[in-house]
Amino acid sequence: MTYEIYIHVPFCLRRCGYCDFNTYTATDLGAGASRGNYADMVIREMELTRQWQLDHGIEEPPASTVFFGGGTPTILSADDLVAMLDAIRRIWGIVPGAEITTEANPDTVNEYYINRLAEGGFTRISFGMQSAVPHVLKTLDRTHTPANVKAGVEAANKVGLRSSVDLIYGAPGESLDDWRTSAKTAIDLGVNHISAYALTVEPTTKMGRQIAAGTLPKPNDDDEAAKYEIADDLFAAAGLEWYEVSNWARPGYESQHNLGYWRNVDWVGLGPGAHSHYNARPSIEALRAWDIAHPRLWGTAINESRMPWAGSEEITPTENLEELMMLGLRIREGLDLDRINHAIAAMGGLTAAADAETSLNPIDIDQLQPMVEEGLITITADVEGHSRVIPTRRGRLLNDAVIETFFDLAGV
Numbered sequence: 001m002t003y004e005i006y007i008h009v010p011f012c013l014r015r016c017g018y019c020d021f022n023t024y025t026a027t028d029l030g031a032g033a034s035r036g037n038y039a040d041m042v043i044r045e046m047e048l049t050r051q052w053q054l055d056h057g058i059e060e061p062p063a064s065t066v067f068f069g070g071g072t073p074t075i076l077s078a079d080d081l082v083a084m085l086d087a088i089r090r091i092w093g094i095v096p097g098a099e100i101t102t103e104a105n106p107d108t109v110n111e112y113y114i115n116r117l118a119e120g121g122f123t124r125i126s127f128g129m130q131s132a133v134p135h136v137l138k139t140l141d142r143t144h145t146p147a148n149v150k151a152g153v154e155a156a157n158k159v160g161l162r163s164s165v166d167l168i169y170g171a172p173g174e175s176l177d178d179w180r181t182s183a184k185t186a187i188d189l190g191v192n193h194i195s196a197y198a199l200t201v202e203p204t205t206k207m208g209r210q211i212a213a214g215t216l217p218k219p220n221d222d223d224e225a226a227k228y229e230i231a232d233d234l235f236a237a238a239g240l241e242w243y244e245v246s247n248w249a250r251p252g253y254e255s256q257h258n259l260g261y262w263r264n265v266d267w268v269g270l271g272p273g274a275h276s277h278y279n280a281r282p283s284i285e286a287l288r289a290w291d292i293a294h295p296r297l298w299g300t301a302i303n304e305s306r307m308p309w310a311g312s313e314e315i316t317p318t319e320n321l322e323e324l325m326m327l328g329l330r331i332r333e334g335l336d337l338d339r340i341n342h343a344i345a346a347m348g349g350l351t352a353a354a355d356a357e358t359s360l361n362p363i364d365i366d367q368l369q370p371m372v373e374e375g376l377i378t379i380t381a382d383v384e385g386h387s388r389v390i391p392t393r394r395g396r397l398l399n400d401a402v403i404e405t406f407f408d409l410a411g412v
Contacts, residue, residue, distance in 0.1 A: 003060045004260045005088055007042060008271030009073040010295055011035050012105075033272070033295030039080035043087040044302050045270050050091050052307055057283030060266065062093030065257035068102040075105070078113045082120030089121075099123055099256045103166075106148035111155040118159035124255075125156050126195075129165040132185035133178045139171050146185060153189045162253065164193035169227040170220075171199055179227045180234070187238045192253035196231045197246050198224045225397050232393060243332045245396045262327045264320075272298040272308075286315035317347045318360075318412055325406045330399065334380070334388035335406075337363060344410060361411045368409075371395075376402050 033041060053060060066088055068081060081102060088094060101124040102117065114125065131137050132146045149165065156163045165186050169179050186194050232242060240248040244262060247255065260267060269275045273293040280286040289312035292298040301308035315323070321343055328335030341362040365387060371377045376395035380388050395402050 002064050002260055002263075002265040003062070003092070004065045004067070004257055004265060004267035005063045005092070006257075006267055006269045006274055007066070007068045007073070007084060008269065008274040008291075009038065009068060009070040009076060010272050011038070011075045012070070012072045033299035035076060038076060039083045041299055041302055042084055042270050045308060046084075046087055046091050048302065048305065048307055049268055049270065049276075058278065058281065060092060060268075062095045063088055063098060064095050065099045065260060066094070066101070067257040070103060072105045072108060073102045074108040074113065078116035078120070081117065081122070085121055094121075101126055101164075101255070101257060103128060104152065106144040106152050109152055109155070111151075111158070114152070114155040114161065115159050118161055122161060124162040124164065125152070126164040126166060126193075127152050129182075129186060130168045131171065131174070131178070132182040133174070136171050136174045136178055136182070139173055140168065150189060153191060157190075162193070163189070163191045164195065164255070165189065165191055167194065167196040167231075168199050169196060169231065170224040176223075176226060176230065180230055183231050183234045187234060187240075192240070193247070193249040193255060194235060194240060195247050196228075196235075198228070228397060229393070241332070242396070245330045245391075245399055259331070262331050264323060264327055280315075280320075286320055288313055288315055317343075321347065321360075321410065322407065322412050325410070325412075326403050329389065329391055329395075329403050329406065332390060334390035336382075337365070337379075337387040337389055339386070340410070361409065363406065363409050371402065371405060 066085060068084075073081060085094075085100060094100075100122045102122060103126045105128050109125075117125065127149050128142075128144075129146075129149045130140055130142050132149075134145075137144070153163045153165075167182055167186060169182075183196070232248075235242070235248040239250055241251065242248050243254045244258065247258065249255070264277070264279070266279055267277050269291065272291055272295045274291045276287075276289045278284065278287040278289075289309050292301060292308050292310045298308045321340070324343065325335060325340060328340075344360045344362050347360055365379060368377065368379060368389065372379065374394075375392055376398060378390050378392060380390065382388050391399060391402060
């Protein structure tokens with residue numbers, strides 16, 4: 001059984017114009033949720049969470065991956081990150097060889113900082129590179145330079161930490177050549193993992209308001225598709241294979257933490273706005289929960305020794321089936337069609353009793369042939385003889401439509 005832990009650090013030096021994550025620039029947000037006290041507050045949440053798990057008959061194994069995200073986790077001291085990792089080791093345990101990652105803004109780390117992470121047990125660092133082109137970085141409100149990223153990767157290499165870089169494509173004013181420059185620069189860093197995400201513009205962000213006002217051009221779907229194909233070609237030529245729609249790695253360097261999400265394992269999320277996921281077991285139904293978003297209210301709950309959840313919900317069998325299909329169709333290992341049909345068969349009586357209008361249907365390979373002929377998916381057999389549905393590059397570009405077709409075929 002796999003168990004993962006995610007820690008959200010909601011602090012940033014400044015808020016980027018495109019960002020709508022749960023992040024804050026203030027150093028102290030009240031109720032103990034300050035940069036200086038944050039590690040202590042998260043450790044207290046760990047203890048509350050562990051007690052909640054025991055009270056509900058949940059005995060999780062040692063953590064197989066730990067991921068610090070944000071925000072900017074490296075805005076905290078390296079000692080703070082190590083202290084939280086040590087607390088996980090004490091409260092749940094960590095399996096030997098576990099993947100321990102932190103995201104990092106290249107502006108906030110140096111060789112000493114990275115050395116301390118390595119000494120404390122971290123194995124991986126993910127740098128927020130975004131672009132290698134100065135005018136694109138300016139549009140994105142990023143303050144680092146490509147030289148910062150290169151220095152960070154070199155420092156990580158010296159102490160044996162694996163490095164990844166995150167890129168964003170589709171920023172207003174970014175040309176195809178700009179994007180090629182960013183992708184090639186990332187490859188030239190010699191990292192074994194690259195994430196590349198299409199820019200998503202939310203109307204409430206600074207960039208969203210600029211686009212609405214006409215001072216910045218709106219991202220274009222065709223432009224983003226062309227940039228995805230450029231990235232896929234360049235990364236593949238450099239030996240990095242896609243293993244999820246937005247992620248490429250050399251074989252053996254895939255992010256195990258991210259794969260856990262896509263495989264729908266158990267994970268606990270700690271920190272303001274973080275989400276947790278528990279699969280069904282005899283003691284509880286499948287469950288999704290989310291922490292209070294504002295750090296002050298989150299801190300107040302912890303100070304009152306109560307779980308700092310804003311809410312939770314049971315995941316119904318039908319919702320779980322939808323998630324299995326949605327997640328399986330994003331990854332290179334593919335959707336296990338036999339697993340899906342087994343789940344549909346097991347749900348037949350339950351669904352009919354719960355909702356007379358719902359009629360789930362097993363998915364036959366013959367029904368998938370139109371998508372094969374359209375070049376959206378391929379179907380292979382794994383070592384166990386299970387049929388695996390894998391999206392092609394065109395299927396990745398049209399992933400939402402592929403998923404919707406599966407929902408229709410299954411009747412969910």
